[in-house]
Amino acid sequence: MNHEDPKYHAWAARRKERLDGLKADLLFAKILEKDRAALANAITLIESTKLEHRKEANQLINLCIPHSGKSWRIGITGVPGVGKSTFIEAIGEKLVHEGHRIAVMAIDPSSSVSGGSILGDKTRMEKLATMDEVFIRPTASGKTLGGVAQHTRETVILCEAAGYDVILIETVGVGQSETVVHSMVDFFMLLMLSGAGDELQGIKRGIMEMADGILITKADEGNENSAQRAKRTYEGALHLFQAKESGWVPKVAPISSLQRKDLDLPLQWWENYFNQVRASGYLNFKRKNQDLQFFEESFQYQMAQFIAEDPHIRNKYAELKQRITQGTSSSYEAANELLQLILHHGKL
């Protein structure tokens, strides 16, 4: 969207008016009633940068927290072209068929730059997008990966309160986005192509180490042998890693999303996994740790926002950076000056 366009300004004004009318308690009541429009509006509210919107958003999230946490939170990653969307479309249908309600979202750190999100293109998930039991939310907006992550975590809480019991979070970007998704899901699923080494697929060892399950995609007719070879390779590789804290042993399976082949396997994994980690108490432990980690990240994110928005501190911050590059101040000393400025901010 062109921000110079008068149509944009009209749209932004309408959007603001719509958001200004949103009240936490009303939204909350409608979300509990599974009102999709209210859920969509609520997500737009949490993505707003306006202070008054943020206040309502905080209130809404606190109302929703007691009604959240009952879903399966599943992360889905893999290089572009591995078939993440096709898998989500196929497994989504199957889940709905078994009585689940599904929310699909994505983490895409590049979307803020390109201005568009891949998941926003719902034609990739044609059937899912038309189902009443499915809520597809394009990539959260935000200028930074930290912002996108925050909005996605909060969106998960809202969707759970709205009764979605399977949350699928796709990584669209590469690099840091896998770690971000991993930090907010219970089960981390890695999709791999057969017939290509993990080096060629650009998958870091660390990503494979995070996986609770690996699916070899596109194990269609004619491709079964190489998929079976890939299965053995990845099973061998997984054995080299340390046992998982969850007690869960990562699984590997070839599937064909197009031919709807062996899709019951990942479903079985999820059922077994959640039975196991609920019984052991690990799920609760993991989620609490994720919340604490998010607390730290959120603090850093909000501090950065404060520095960027306070005119006096923003100027001083720019000046300190200039002194560092000119070599007239050490980085440590400049950081200390910034800290002191923030600590005595209220007194000025």
Added chain:
Amino acid sequence: MNHEDPKYHAWAARRKERLDGLKADLLFAKILEKDRAALANAITLIESTKLEHRKEANQLINLCIPHSGKSWRIGITGVPGVGKSTFIEAIGEKLVHEGHRIAVMAIDPSSSVSGGSILGDKTRMEKLATMDEVFIRPTASGKTLGGVAQHTRETVILCEAAGYDVILIETVGVGQSETVVHSMVDFFMLLMLSGAGDELQGIKRGIMEMADGILITKADEGNENSAQRAKRTYEGALHLFQAKESGWVPKVAPISSLQRKDLDLPLQWWENYFNQVRASGYLNFKRKNQDLQFFEESFQYQMAQFIAEDPHIRNKYAELKQRITQGTSSSYEAANELLQLILHHGKL
């Protein structure tokens, strides 16, 4: 060292007394005169957590900055057993022979846990440790990787002011320490064993991508063929990465530190590299960016220290974490409360 031991308390008291007597201007004058004892004391001063020591340390670093920056800052990484210390011993001798003065240090995030540092065991570098032209500093102390990183960066500045023109920084830990070392050096050297895939050596793709040079170690007699094969493999792998911003094309070579074979190759790389990036202005650009990144990290580190040390905020921080794990507050809201508390800290 056992902290319960009365000898420890006596030692700590003597150390404090010694540090209390250290003044920035006197230390600075002695450092410029290449006084090794003064340099060692100065490094102990920057590692001290006492506020008055930190003040002198800041002053000292600012005095040293204009006299710093003229060295080659070289990072050396590779899995345990690859031969990092043996390489440093061999290349160190060669560098001294060619008229250089060398400072060797290490980043070891685990040393704060284990209480000891591998480099502290100087017997690993027997010859180097006895040379006048070589300054070996055991791993910087600090409770966190952030603290260790800060002390190491400052140690580099002090060593440069003391006339050391080659700084070798070894990664001793695994995982994050490579990234930390990479963030403070000009040239990043990766040591690899032949006859083992990079998966087996636990080297992440991202580490290889950071490398400006890869040395295949232990290419001793009888091992030449596999070393040559490894060379071709790594050269092939490096071609898949994007061209480096520096314009430098990463090099690969087999060496034998024990047999002192082909050690002139890494030396040539360094000479060519520094000629190239000094001429292009890239070195200056890269170091300024590193300083700015350090500024951000240092700010976060100091903020965390402030939170941990202020009794009121420390208690509130613990309470907020408890509310998060009890589900009575969202992570975002708790982070906002912490931020507001810090911003209005001066007014309480």
